[in-house]
Amino acid sequence: xxxxxxxxxxxxxxxxxxxxxxxxxxxxxxxxxxxxxxxxxxxxxxxxxxxxxxxxxxxxxxxxxxxxxxxxxxxxxxxxxxxxxxxxxxxxxxxxxxxxxxxxxxxxxxxxxxxxxxxxxxxxxxxxxxxxxxxxxxxxxxxxxxxxxxxxxxxxxxxxxxxxxxxxxxxxxxxxxxxxxxxxxxxxxxxxxxxxxxxxxxxxxxxxxxxxxxxxxxxxxxxxxxxxxxxxxxxxxxxxxxxxxxxxxxxxxxxxxxxxxxxxxxxxxxxxxxxxxxxxxxxxxxxxxxxxxxxxxxxxxxxxxxxxxxxxxxxxxxxxxxxxxxxxxxxxxxxxxxxxxxxxxxxxxxxxxxxxxxxxxxxxxxxxxxxxxxxxxxxxxxxxxxxxxxxxxxxxxxxxxxxxxxxxxxxxxxxxxxxxxxxxxxxxxxxxxxx
Amino acid sequence: xxxxxxxxxxxxxxxxxxxxxxxxxxxxxxxxxxxxxxxxxxxxxxxxxxxxxxxxxxxxxxxxxxxxxxxxxxxxxxxxxxxxxxxxxxxxxxxxxxxxxxxxxxxxxxxx
Numbered sequence: 001x002x003x004x005x006x007x008x009x010x011x012x013x014x015x016x017x018x019x020x021x022x023x024x025x026x027x028x029x030x031x032x033x034x035x036x037x038x039x040x041x042x043x044x045x046x047x048x049x050x051x052x053x054x055x056x057x058x059x060x061x062x063x064x065x066x067x068x069x070x071x072x073x074x075x076x077x078x079x080x081x082x083x084x085x086x087x088x089x090x091x092x093x094x095x096x097x098x099x100x101x102x103x104x105x106x107x108x109x110x111x112x113x114x115x116x117x118x119x120x121x122x123x124x125x126x127x128x129x130x131x132x133x134x135x136x137x138x139x140x141x142x143x144x145x146x147x148x149x150x151x152x153x154x155x156x157x158x159x160x161x162x163x164x165x166x167x168x169x170x171x172x173x174x175x176x177x178x179x180x181x182x183x184x185x186x187x188x189x190x191x192x193x194x195x196x197x198x199x200x201x202x203x204x205x206x207x208x209x210x211x212x213x214x215x216x217x218x219x220x221x222x223x224x225x226x227x228x229x230x231x232x233x234x235x236x237x238x239x240x241x242x243x244x245x246x247x248x249x250x251x252x253x254x255x256x257x258x259x260x261x262x263x264x265x266x267x268x269x270x271x272x273x274x275x276x277x278x279x280x281x282x283x284x285x286x287x288x289x290x291x292x293x294x295x296x297x298x299x300x301x302x303x304x305x306x307x308x309x310x311x312x313x314x315x316x317x318x319x320x321x322x323x324x325x326x327x328x329x330x331x332x333x334x335x336x337x338x339x340x341x342x343x344x345x346x347x348x349x350x351x352x353x354x355x356x357x358x359x360x361x362x363x364x365x366x367x368x369x370x371x372x373x374x375x376x377x378x379x380x381x382x383x384x385x386x387x388x389x390x391x392x393x394x395x396x397x398x399x400x401x402x403x404x405x406x407x408x409x410x411x412x413x414x415x416x417x418x419x420x421x422x423x424x425x426x427x428x429x430x431x432x433x434x435x
Numbered sequence: 436x437x438x439x440x441x442x443x444x445x446x447x448x449x450x451x452x453x454x455x456x457x458x459x460x461x462x463x464x465x466x467x468x469x470x471x472x473x474x475x476x477x478x479x480x481x482x483x484x485x486x487x488x489x490x491x492x493x494x495x496x497x498x499x500x501x502x503x504x505x506x507x508x509x510x511x512x513x514x515x516x517x518x519x520x521x522x523x524x525x526x527x528x529x530x531x532x533x534x535x536x537x538x539x540x541x542x543x544x545x546x547x
Contacts, residue, residue, distance in 0.1 A: 064481075231486040233479060298481055339483025352482060 024099045024188035025108065026125045026135045028116060034124070035132035041262035042130070042137045048253025049144035053151050054081050056250050060243030060305070061155050064298075064351050067235040068424025069159045071432055076154040076163070080170050081147050087174055088143040095175070096182040097127065097142065102191040105183045115139060128188060130260040141257060142182075149178050149206045155351030156214030157221050157414075159232075160421055163429045165412045169404060173213065177400050181205050181393055197389035198372060198381055200269065201258035203313025203365040204393045211358020212394050214349060216401040221414050223348035225421045237297050244301035248277060251308045255315035268376055269315035272323035273308065279324050280307020283331025288339075299335070302356060306334035309360035314368040317381065322371030330363045365390050436531040436547060437505050441496045442470065442524040443516040448494050454515035455498065458507050461547070464497040474522030493524060499534055499547050 058077035062070045084092070094109035108114055115135050117124040125135040150170040157166075182205050184190040185197060192204075199205060224232065234240060255273040259266035284303025289295040310330030311323060318326065338355030349355055365386050372381030408414060415421070420428040427433050443451060448465065455463060469490035476489040500508055509526055517523055536546040 232484070233481055233486055292480055294480070296480065302482065343483055355482075 024128055026098070026115070026127045028118075028123050028125050029131075031122045031124055033126065033132065034134060035261070037262045038130075038132040038260070039134065039137055041266070042133050042141055042257060042260060045253035045257025046137065046141045046144055048250045049141070049148065049257065050081075050250075052247050052250030052254065053144070053148045054078055056243050056246030057148065057151050058243065059239045060247060060301075061158065061240075061351050063236045063239030063241075063243060064155075064234040065158050066232060066424070067434060068426055070235065070239075070426065070434055072163070072425030072429055073154070073158055075430060076166060077151040079163075079167065080151045080154070083167060083171060084147045084150065084174055085143060087171060088139075088146050092146055092174060092179050093139050093142060096146075096179045097129075097139075097187050099187075099189055100183070102189060102194065103184070104180050105187055109139075112139065129186070132261060138260070141260075145202055145206060145254075146174060146178055146182070149202075149210050150174055152206070152210035152353055152357050153213045153217060155353035156218040156349045158350040159425065160221060160224050160415050161217075162413060162416055163425075165408050165414055168412065169408055172404055173401065176404065177209060177213065177397050178205070181209055181396065184392075185389070192389050192392070195388065196379070196382070196385050198317055198368050198377070198379065198386065199313045199365065199389065200316035200368075200377075201255045201312045203309070203361045203368065204389050207309045207312060207357045207361030208365060208390060208393045209361075209397050211354045211356075211361055212397040213401040214353030215347070215358055216398050217405060218347045218349040218354065220402065220405040220409070224350065225418050227348045228346075234298065241297055241301050244305055248304055248308060251277075251312075255312060259316055265316055265376065268319070272315050272318055272320060273311050275320050275323040276311035276314075276327035276330070277304050277307040279327025280304060280310065280331035280334075283307075283328050284335045285331075287332045287335040302338060302352070303331040303335065306330045306356050306360045309357050310334075310364035310367070312361070313365045314371060317368055317372040317377035317379070319371075319373050319376060322367075322373065325371060326364060326367050329367065330360050333363055334360050362390055362394075436534060436544060437500055437502060438529040438531040439496075439498045439500060439505070439508055439512070440527045440529070441498075441512050441516070442468065442493050442526075443496065443512070444518065444523060445492055445494045447516045447518070448496075450515040451496065451512055454511040455508065458504070458511050460498060460500065460504070460508060462498075466495045466497075468493050468495045472522070472525070491522070499531055501544050501547055 054077055058074045062073045065073045090111055094107055095105045098106040098108040100106040115125055127135045127138040130138045150173060184192040185199050185205050187193060251273055252270055256266040256270035259269055281300050281304040285295045285300045288299040307327045307330055310326050314326055334356050337359040338352040342349055342355055369381035369383035369386035374380045416428060469492055471489050474491060476487055476491060479486045479488055498508060512526055534546040535542050
C-alpha cells in the first residue's frame with residue numbers, strides 16, 4: 001500500500017475535519033465521504049488479489065510438482081487462504097494496521113470490534129490510509145495480501161513438508177513476521193514508514209518476506225529425497241501457465257489496487273505493471289534462449305512472475321521507462337538466480353520461492369530508489385533508504401523464520417518420512433489422488 | 436499360427452492399421468509403450484535442472500494370424516511404418532500355440 005495514499009491536500013482536509021486521523025487510527029465518519037468509484041475499484045481489487053492465490057498461485061505451483069504431490073500443493077494454498085482469513089479477522093488486522101508503537105500495532109480491532117457501519121446514523125469507519133473507502137474494504141483488501149504471502153513460501157518446501165506442521169508454522173509466521181513487517185512499512189507510525197522506505201504494493205512486506213522465509217525453509221528442511229539424482233520434472237506445465245496468467249491478471253488488483261483509489265496513480269501503477277511484466281518475460285526468455293538454446297514455457301512464465309514481483313514496490317512511483325528497466329533487469333537476474341545460483345549453492349528451493357520472489361523483490365525494492373519519479377509518487381527515491389528496508393526485512397524475517405522452524409522441528413517434525421515422501425503427499429497426507 | 440508383435444512410431448499407427456485391414460487382418464491389439472533402441476532420447480531443461488529422457492514413446496501392435504498370412508502381414512507393417520529415419524521400430528514373430536474365441540469357444544485357426 002502506498003503510504004502516500006491521499007494527496008496532501010485531501011489529507012489536510014481530513015485531518016482538520018477528523019483530528020483522530022492524524023495518529024493513524026480508523027475514525028467514524030459520515031457515509032458521504034465515501035467515494036463510490038474508489039470503493040468499487042477496491043472491492044474489485046480485493047477479488048483480484050484473492051484470485052491470485054486461489055487458484056492462481058495454487059495452479060502455478062501445482063503444475064511444477066510431480067503428479068503424486070499435486071493435490072497436496074493445491075491444498076497448501078487453499079488451506080492457508082482459509083487459515084489467514086480467520087487469523088486476520090481475529091487479531092492480524094488490528095496488530096498490523098491500528099496505532100501501537102513503531103514495531104507493532106494495537107489491539108483496537110480484535111475480532112474487528114469497532115469496525116463499524118451504522119446504517120441509521122449514516123456513519124461508518126474509515127482507515128486513515130484510505131479515507132474514501134469503508135474500513136471494511138480496506139481491511140479485507142489487506143487480508144488478501146496477508147493470505148498470498150505465506151502461500152508464496154510453500155513453493156520452497158514443496159513435496160516434503162508435513163501438512164499439520166505447515167499450518168502451525170504459517171499461523172505463527174503470519175503473526176510474528178508478516179504482521180509486524182506490514183506494520184513497519186505501511187502503518188502510519190511504523191518505523192520504516194517514518195523512515196521513508198518506499199514500498200507501493202508489497203516488495204518488502206510480501207515478496208522479500210516470503211522469499212527469505214522460503215530460502216530459510218529450504219535450508220532447514222533440506223532437499224527432497226533423490227534431489228539431484230532423480231528426475232523431478234514438472235508434471236503439467238499447462239497448469240503452471242494458466243496459474244501464471246491468473247497471477248498476471250490478478251496483479252492489477254495487487255498493484256493498481258494499492259493506490260487505494262480509482263485515480264491517476266492507480267492508472268500509472270496498472271501501466272507499469274503490464275510493461276515491466278512483458279519486458280521481464282522477454283528478458284528471461286532471451287537469457288534462456290541464448291544460454292541454453294531453447295525458449296521454454298516455464299521460462300517465459302517465470303520471467304513474467306519475476307517482473308510482476310519486481311515492479312510491485314515500484315508501481316505508483318515509476319514511469320514506463322523505469323518499468324522497462326526494472327523488467328529487463330529482474331527477468332535476467334531472476335533467470336540466473338533460479339537456474340544457476342540455486343544449483344551452485346545446492347539448496348532445494350523446489351519451486352523457486354526465493355529465486356523469483358526473494359531476488360525479484362530485492363531487485364524491485366532497490367530499483368524503486370533509483371527509478372522513482374517525483375511527479376508520480378510525490379517522492380524521490382533513495383537507494384540507501386531502500387537498502388535499509390531490504391536489509392532489515394531480510395535479517396528479521398530470516399532469524400524469526402529460522403527459530404520458528406527449529407522449534408517446530410523439535411515439537412512436531414517438519415518433514416514426512418522418506419517412505420511417505422516417495423509414496424507422494426496426496427495419498428499419504430490427504431488420502432486422495434488425481435487418478 | 437503366428438503372433439506378430441510390432442513396435443512402431445505412434446504417428447504411423449493409422450497407416451499400419453489401414454494396410455493390415457487392406458490385406459484382411461481381422462483384429463489387432465494396440466498398447467502405448469516406452470523404450471529405447473538405437474534412436475537417442477532427448478534432453479529436457481526446467482529452470483536449470485537438466486533431465487535426459489531415454490525412453491521414447493512408441494506403439495506396440497499384437498496381431499494373431501494364420502501361417503499363410505505371415506509374409507504379407509510383415510511386409511504390410513514394414514512398408515506402412517517405414518520413414519527411413521532412425522527409430523522406425525521392429526517386428527517380432529512368435530509361434531502361437533493356441534487361440535480361443537471367448538464368445539463361441541472356437542479354437543485354433545477358426546478363432547484367429
